[in-house]
Amino acid sequence: MNVTIVDYKSGNISSVINSFKEVVKDKVTIEVTSDLNKIKSSDKVVLPGQGSFKSCVDALNKIKGLTDTLNEFAIANKKPLLGICVGLQMFADVGYEETETKGLGWISGKVLKIDNQNGKYKLPHIGWNQINIVKDSKIFKDIENNSHMYFVHSYEIVPNDKEVISATTDYSSNIVCSVEKENIFGTQFHPEKSDRIGLKIIDNFINL
Amino acid sequence: MLKNRIIPCLDVKNGRVVKGINFVDLKDAGDPVEQAKIYSDGGADEICFLDITASNENRDTIYDVVEKTSKKCFVPLTVGGGVRSVEDINKLLNCGADKVSINTAAVENSKVVVDSSKKFGSQCIVVAIDAKKNGDKWEVFTHGGRNNSGIDALDYAEQMEKNGAGELLVTSMDRDGTQVGYDIDLMSKISSKVNIPVIASGGVGNLDHLVDGIKLGKASAVLAASIFHYGKHSLKEAKEYLDSKGIPVRI
Numbered sequence: 001m002n003v004t005i006v007d008y009k010s011g012n013i014s015s016v017i018n019s020f021k022e023v024v025k026d027k028v029t030i031e032v033t034s035d036l037n038k039i040k041s042s043d044k045v046v047l048p049g050q051g052s053f054k055s056c057v058d059a060l061n062k063i064k065g066l067t068d069t070l071n072e073f074a075i076a077n078k079k080p081l082l083g084i085c086v087g088l089q090m091f092a093d094v095g096y097e098e099t100e101t102k103g104l105g106w107i108s109g110k111v112l113k114i115d116n117q118n119g120k121y122k123l124p125h126i127g128w129n130q131i132n133i134v135k136d137s138k139i140f141k142d143i144e145n146n147s148h149m150y151f152v153h154s155y156e157i158v159p160n161d162k163e164v165i166s167a168t169t170d171y172s173s174n175i176v177c178s179v180e181k182e183n184i185f186g187t188q189f190h191p192e193k194s195d196r197i198g199l200k201i202i203d204n205f206i207n208l
Numbered sequence: 209m210l211k212n213r214i215i216p217c218l219d220v221k222n223g224r225v226v227k228g229i230n231f232v233d234l235k236d237a238g239d240p241v242e243q244a245k246i247y248s249d250g251g252a253d254e255i256c257f258l259d260i261t262a263s264n265e266n267r268d269t270i271y272d273v274v275e276k277t278s279k280k281c282f283v284p285l286t287v288g289g290g291v292r293s294v295e296d297i298n299k300l301l302n303c304g305a306d307k308v309s310i311n312t313a314a315v316e317n318s319k320v321v322v323d324s325s326k327k328f329g330s331q332c333i334v335v336a337i338d339a340k341k342n343g344d345k346w347e348v349f350t351h352g353g354r355n356n357s358g359i360d361a362l363d364y365a366e367q368m369e370k371n372g373a374g375e376l377l378v379t380s381m382d383r384d385g386t387q388v389g390y391d392i393d394l395m396s397k398i399s400s401k402v403n404i405p406v407i408a409s410g411g412v413g414n415l416d417h418l419v420d421g422i423k424l425g426k427a428s429a430v431l432a433a434s435i436f437h438y439g440k441h442s443l444k445e446a447k448e449y450l451d452s453k454g455i456p457v458r459i
Binding site: 011012014015018019021022050051052055116119122123124125126127128129130148150151152153154170171192193194195196198199 | 209210211212213248253278279282283284285301302303304305306326327328329330331332374375403404405428429458
């Protein structure tokens with residue numbers, strides 16, 4: 001099996017690479033690339049994302065054919081794809097960070113700034129928070145409800161269809177922190193930085 | 209519920225862990241990679257490396273330390289000390305740091321914070337403020353506490369938030385290394401002034417100081433070095449103690 005971590009020159013992905021390599025040891029090939037053919041021939045794809053929604057979408061679009069390739073992989077061929085942080089957010093139709101920006105449109109909905117209740121809550125939402133598992137997602141196999149995960153974000157995905165939500169977390173409001181729609185998975189938190197329990201989520205994705 | 213974080217800090221010099229007493233009189237206390245691994249296995253919510261004297265010295269050793277640590281520790285890793293430019297930040301992130309803390313460079317050239325937070329995202333930009341009390345205000349110091357910029361720390365904190373900092377790491381220079389507790393007044397004033405998380409640093413001598421930093425200092429996270437470092441307390445003890453005082457922590 002080979003898993004591709006999409007390197008589209010947006011943000012720091014070394015932690016994602018390190019964590020996947022730690023989990024798979026030498027059993028699975030981890031490619032880190034934006035090469036379209038390599039992505040097409042992968043068994044699984046990981047779409048990380050750091051920085052703003054706009055900067056990530058812009059970076060994706062800068063690589064000719066990448067969005068089409070991802071669409072083909074995840075939507076046409078229905079192969080497993082995991083989005084992390086802004087990688088997940090980009091599944092939405094539209095995001096409003098910096099300016100209104102079109103997303104991949106895989107999960108109908110918007111990405112909005114977290115309501116911090118007039119400054120009552122600090123943003124970014126940084127640190128360890130518990131997840132409420134609301135759907136029996138495949139990536140949560142052997143993950144206990146209320147496990148702690150590491151978050152760092154100021155925006156949240158608000159899906160129109162609540163059925164896709166697999167976990168939420170409580171902050172200033174109830175924030176969607178994980179989605180599963182058929183073969184598409186996403187976590188707002190960082191499994192790669194969430195200690196052993198986060199590595200278990202990565203392991204679950206690898207073993208899908 | 210979001211948990212308050214406990215962050216053990218490892219002061220690193222030439223690739224080795226040291227702990228400063230008021231930024232001088234350094235003692236050697238081990239290998240940073242091994243230390244970081246012990247902390248992450250022990251439940252550290254995050255790990256911080258500060259390359260303390262790096263502003264004046266060859267600092268390439270830190271890249272190697274960061275690279276090795278990031279392959280062993282799967283909790284967030286913050287690295288600071290001697291970070292001068294967007295390129296330095298890029299290099300540290302590529303080595304596996306999750307956040308970079310900027311101190312002197314943020315004072316001397318605010319563009320570094322603006323540009324790096326735009327390029328890499330605010331989530332990985334921590335502005336470190338070394339503050340020392342002068343009369344009824346605090347002034348920002350640079351170069352590992354050697355130079356007084358004369359800038360008011362509260363105004364500066366607010367400005368850094370505007371410039372794109374994702375967090376502020378506030379160290380009281382009066383308290384650093386003294387083990388008499390955080391400068392609560394400084395922490396609470398800065399924390400009330402900004403909407404981004406504040407990490408309290410400088411002066412922890414016992415577990416009650418950690419409680420005070422969060423409860424009274426309104427810090428989102430507490431950073432400490434020597435109480436963990438010399439085995440005075442384990443992270444587990446610290447977390448259980450905070451939990452017993454009603455502070456939400458990850459256990």
